[in-house]
Amino acid sequence: xxxxxxxxxxxNRPDRSCIKEQWILDxxxxxxxTEIQKDKRIRKWIYVRKVDKYLRVILLEDGVxxxxxxxxxxxxx
Numbered sequence: 001x002x003x004x005x006x007x008x009x010x011x012n013r014p015d016r017s018c019i020k021e022q023w024i025l026d027x028x029x030x031x032x033x034t035e036i037q038k039d040k041r042i043r044k045w046i047y048v049r050k051v052d053k054y055l056r057v058i059l060l061e062d063g064v065x066x067x068x069x070x071x072x073x074x075x076x077x
Contacts, residue, residue, distance in 0.1 A: 001025065002065040016070055019055065023048050024069050027057040032077065041067060045075055 031044035040061035048055050054075040058068040
């Protein structure tokens with residue numbers, strides 16, 4: 001996977017360091033929801049059963065570069 005420098009920097013935060021690459025890949029390849037932001041970045045969500053949380057992954061408009069990944073407390077199916 002490709003990553004932005006922003007993602008690599010924020011990945012070290014305690015609340016994000018537990019996010020597994022497989023979860024990010026799952027969100028990219030089989031999301032439960034996908035949205036395009038006004039800036040053309042792509043939001044994708046997946047439910048991670050192991051931690052009982054929804055993970056939001058933000059991709060650049062190329063659809064492959066991960067810009068952000070975090071547990072989304074406000075997501076509702």
